[in-house]
Amino acid sequence: MSSPGTGRTVDVVVVGGGAVGENAADYAVRAGLSALIVESELLGGECSYWACMPSKALLRTGHAVMAVRRLPGTTADFDPQAVLERRDRFTGNWNDEGQVEWARGADIAVLRGSGRLAGERTVEVETGLGRTVTVTARRAVVVCTGSVPVQQPCRARPGPHLDLTRRASRS
Numbered sequence: 001m002s003s004p005g006t007g008r009t010v011d012v013v014v015v016g017g018g019a020v021g022e023n024a025a026d027y028a029v030r031a032g033l034s035a036l037i038v039e040s041e042l043l044g045g046e047c048s049y050w051a052c053m054p055s056k057a058l059l060r061t062g063h064a065v066m067a068v069r070r071l072p073g074t075t076a077d078f079d080p081q082a083v084l085e086r087r088d089r090f091t092g093n094w095n096d097e098g099q100v101e102w103a104r105g106a107d108i109a110v111l112r113g114s115g116r117l118a119g120e121r122t123v124e125v126e127t128g129l130g131r132t133v134t135v136t137a138r139r140a141v142v143v144c145t146g147s148v149p150v151q152q153p154c155r156a157r158p159g160p161h162l163d164l165t166r167r168a169s170r171s
């Protein structure tokens, strides 16, 4: 990698550090290439902080309680606060330091900021405070920016509600 700060060159640039981007970078490094992930929010993406992990952490208690209650003569109760605290632990309290540590151990560089394709194998990254870093890939740019939820227009409550998943898993 050359001169961090104004410009970098690696073999593979991965834009988006969700589950898919992390795997793409990991495969590249295991194949003997250098890789850098550009991530604009939390390394680990939706799955770790708003989707798979917190939803399963929330649902597990309900499943366990219902399983017990189905047995004749048995009962089960739960503490909602403890369920929410378990969810928060699963997400690392929405702190991605653990995943950054994993990337470091896997030899994957992480650059915080929002990336956009700026030319052939070139990504411009807005890192905040008006600073832009240009990252060049010797081999490939892999776009792993995920998707956004879309809700069909609803007569009762018109208008898009694009952050439904996040509100459901974090409230």
Ligand SMILES: Cc1cc2nc3c(=O)[nH]c(=O)nc-3n(C[C@H](O)[C@H](O)[C@H](O)COP(=O)(O)OP(=O)(O)OC[C@H]3O[C@@H](n4cnc5c(N)ncnc54)[C@H](O)[C@@H]3O)c2cc1C
Pocket (backbone or CB within 6 Å): 015, 016, 017, 018, 019, 020, 021, 038, 039, 040, 041, 042, 043, 044, 045, 046, 047, 050, 051, 052, 053, 055, 056, 113, 114, 115, 116, 144, 145, 146, 147, 165
């Ligand atoms: C409630 C819920 C539960 C789910 N449960 C499961 C489950 O149990 N099992 C399962 O397999 N799947 C589950 N999924 C699906 C799973 O969450 C997705 O398939 C997965 O998160 C997709 O990963 P991704 O890397 O493609 O995208 P994302 O996780 O969305 O990652 C994309 C990343 O790119 C970053 N990004 C976007 N644009 C830029 C940019 N311009 N510059 C830099 N970074 C950028 C984003 O910040 C994000 O971190 C669930 C989904 C939901 C909504």
